[in-house]
Amino acid sequence: MSPATATRPAGQDADSRPAGELRGHRDFRLLWAAQTVSSLGSNVTAVALPLVAVTVLDASTFAVAVLTAAAWLPWLLIGLPVGAWVDRLRRRPVMIACDVASALLFLSVPLAAVLEVLTVGQLLVVALGGGVSRVFFETADQVYLPVLLRPEQLPAGNARIQATHTASYVLGPGIAGLVAQLAGAVTALLLDALSFLVSAVCLLRIRRVEPRPEPAGRTSSLRREIAAGIRFVAGDPYLRVLTLFGAASNIGLVGYQAVLVVFLIREVGVAPGPVGVLVAVMSLGGIVGAVLATGLGRRLGTARTMLVAAAFTGPPALLIPLAGPGAGLVWPALGGVLVSLGVAVGNVLKSSFRQAYPPHHLLGRVTVTMQLLNYGTIPLAAVAAGALGAAFGTRAALGVMTGWLALTPLILLVGPLRRRRDLPTAPGRS
Numbered sequence: 001m002s003p004a005t006a007t008r009p010a011g012q013d014a015d016s017r018p019a020g021e022l023r024g025h026r027d028f029r030l031l032w033a034a035q036t037v038s039s040l041g042s043n044v045t046a047v048a049l050p051l052v053a054v055t056v057l058d059a060s061t062f063a064v065a066v067l068t069a070a071a072w073l074p075w076l077l078i079g080l081p082v083g084a085w086v087d088r089l090r091r092r093p094v095m096i097a098c099d100v101a102s103a104l105l106f107l108s109v110p111l112a113a114v115l116e117v118l119t120v121g122q123l124l125v126v127a128l129g130g131g132v133s134r135v136f137f138e139t140a141d142q143v144y145l146p147v148l149l150r151p152e153q154l155p156a157g158n159a160r161i162q163a164t165h166t167a168s169y170v171l172g173p174g175i176a177g178l179v180a181q182l183a184g185a186v187t188a189l190l191l192d193a194l195s196f197l198v199s200a201v202c203l204l205r206i207r208r209v210e211p212r213p214e215p216a217g218r219t220s221s222l223r224r225e226i227a228a229g230i231r232f233v234a235g236d237p238y239l240r241v242l243t244l245f246g247a248a249s250n251i252g253l254v255g256y257q258a259v260l261v262v263f264l265i266r267e268v269g270v271a272p273g274p275v276g277v278l279v280a281v282m283s284l285g286g287i288v289g290a291v292l293a294t295g296l297g298r299r300l301g302t303a304r305t306m307l308v309a310a311a312f313t314g315p316p317a318l319l320i321p322l323a324g325p326g327a328g329l330v331w332p333a334l335g336g337v338l339v340s341l342g343v344a345v346g347n348v349l350k351s352s353f354r355q356a357y358p359p360h361h362l363l364g365r366v367t368v369t370m371q372l373l374n375y376g377t378i379p380l381a382a383v384a385a386g387a388l389g390a391a392f393g394t395r396a397a398l399g400v401m402t403g404w405l406a407l408t409p410l411i412l413l414v415g416p417l418r419r420r421r422d423l424p425t426a427p428g429r430s
Contacts, residue, residue, distance in 0.1 A: 022156055027148050027208045032157075034202035035141065036164040038099065041195025043172025044179075045106065045130075047276055048188035049123060050261045051180050052109070055272065059120050061262045061394060065386025068258040069379035070127040074135045076376040082135050083368025084225040087361065090210045091140035091147070092203055098137040099200035105129045106193040113186040135368075142367045146355050147210055151425075155294045155352040162348045163290035177276015185272070229365025232358060236427060239357070239370065241415030242306075242350055245408060246374035249313060251381040252405025253343070256320060256398050258382040263394035268323055278329060282336020289344030301421030302349050309349070310409035312342025317402040321395055339405075353423045 022028055049067055053059035059067075086094065105126050112118040149157050179188040233239045264270040264278065289309070296305045319335030322328070358366045381401070388397035412418070 022149075022153060022160070025148075027206045028157060030202045030206050031145070031148060032161060032164065034095075034099075034199040035161055036168065037195045037202070038137075038199035039165045039168040040172050040175075041192035043168045044176040044188050044195075045192040046172065047176035047261065047279060048180060048185050048192070049127065051176065051185035051272055051275075052118075052189070053120060053123055054262060054265060055180070055185055056113070056118070057120050057123075061259060061266075061389040062386040063120055064262055065258040065382045065389065067123055067127050068254065068382035069386075070124050071131040071134075072254070072375050072378035072382070073128060074131040075372055076379065078132065079135055079368050079372040079376065080226045080230075080365075082139050083229055083365040086136070086139045086143060086368070087225070087364035089140075090212065091144040092206060092210055094140040095137050095144065096200050096203050098133040098140075099196040099203070102130055102133045102137075103193045103196035103200075105133070106189050106196070109189045110186050118186075135371075138371070139364055139368050142351070142355060143364045144210070146360065146363070148206075148208055151356045154355050155297070155348070158348050158351045158355070159290060159294045162293065162344055162351070163287060165290070167287050171280065175276070177273045177279075180276065181271070181273035225365060229362060229369045232362055232366055233369045237416050238423060239354070239366070241412060241417065242353075243370045243373050245310065245411045246350075246370065247377045248411055249310075249405060249408040250374055251377050252314075252317065252401050252403075252408060253339075254378045255381040255385040255401030255404070256317065258385045259389045259394045259397050259401075260320075262389065263398060264323070267394050268328075269325055270329070278333060279336075281333045283340045285337035285339070285341030286344035289341040290348055293345040293348035296345065297349055297422075302353065302423045303417045303420040306346055306349055306417055306423070307409075307412055309342045309345035310412050312338050313346060314342075314406045314409045316342075317405045320402050321398040335402075349423070357424070357426060 050064050053064050053067060109118065109123065109126055112122055145157060145161075146154065175191065176185070176188045179185075179191070233243060260279070261275060264275050265272065270278065289312075293305070293309075296308075300308065316335045316338035319338075320332045322331035322335075324331075354367060354370065355363065385397045385401055388400055417423075
């Protein structure tokens with residue numbers, strides 16, 4: 001019996017609910033709340049940390065881009081072993097420990113600022129440490145959700161999570177910009193630290209007793225366990241093409257995001273407060289996409305909807321470098337809305353597919369193998385965008401990165417998705 005269908009403690013009736021029905025599912029609501037508040041704080045930091053570097057420490061364009069790279073570098077350094085470790089451990093304690101560690105890291109920034117010892121070096125350490133926690137948390141989180149929900153409930157659960165996750169992309173930057181305008185960018189990082197503590201409390205209140213991971217199918221060698229996850233992903237045509245598409249599209253997405261704040265402040269002349277508002281507006285399409293994703297998948301087919309979502313993720317990004325003062329800000333707003341819509345739809349469908357498709361004992365390793373490439377390209381993209389911005393200007397860097405992003409949907413046409421209506425439910429099934 002898989003953990004997702006194991007007998008639940010008395011008082012929990014999730015298994016008696018209709019497929020996809022999550023109303024009254026206390027433990028899912030707590031996990032959802034933990035992810036939501038943590039994501040909100042993280043998206044405050046996504047704008048607040050570059051603002052601290054630019055407005056407080058007068059950091060260069062390249063240094064700001066390296067901050068983004070540092071936050072994602074751990075996926076390259078420790079991603080694969082983390083997947084194997086998570087498959088050996090109960091996931092909720094891992095997630096709680098990550099929340100506490102992240103809270104302490106981000107609290108160190110305002111403390112150092114008060115003591116007047118804050119440096120770009122410390123911001124890099126905080127970004128790197130937060131990235132390590134994120135690798136463990138996100139890998140454990142992807143494996144933990146199927147413990148709480150049945151396979152048929154995963155699309156509805158992922159749609160709710162993606163909707164609030166995307167909403168955090170709207171609210172987080174807006175809050176960061178407002179707080180930075182009123183009280184300074186350093187103060188905004190206090191919100192992130194607090195959000196991680198709230199997330200830990202929510203996770204502690206979950207009642208579901210997580211079964212100990214079964215050793216079935218596990219080898220004694222960590223290296224062999226890692227290799228099993230890599231072989232599964234590399235040998236599966238669906239996982240393989242989705243991984244390549246995610247890696248390629250993240251180069252463009254994170255590349256332009258790494259220099260966007262510097263571009264808006266120094267080249268377009270936008271103040272910190274409006275920068276946060278604009279970044280928030282650019283993410284509005286993601287809320288719509290997350291809400292519509294499950295229904296579109298049922299109506300059009302999950303494979304076809306993935307292709308449509310990819311079309312929105314790519315070409316509209318070309319509007320972003322057209323930004324100018326005043327009315328010229330309409331272009332990045334429109335481009336960002338369309339891109340975020342496509343990203344959200346694709347993420348909901350891909351997450352549900354990835355959680356239900358592979359054998360559960362391999363899920364942590366499958367997840368982290370895909371994320372290694374998906375997220376591993378991010379630090380390289382951020383550094384490349386920073387180098388381009390320093391050498392040729394931030395508008396040129398935006399043009400290169402969004403141009404790359406516009407071409408990435410072609411990758412999905414190489415794999416089996418273009419021949420199917422729906423993604424399969426298990427390897428070898430039609």
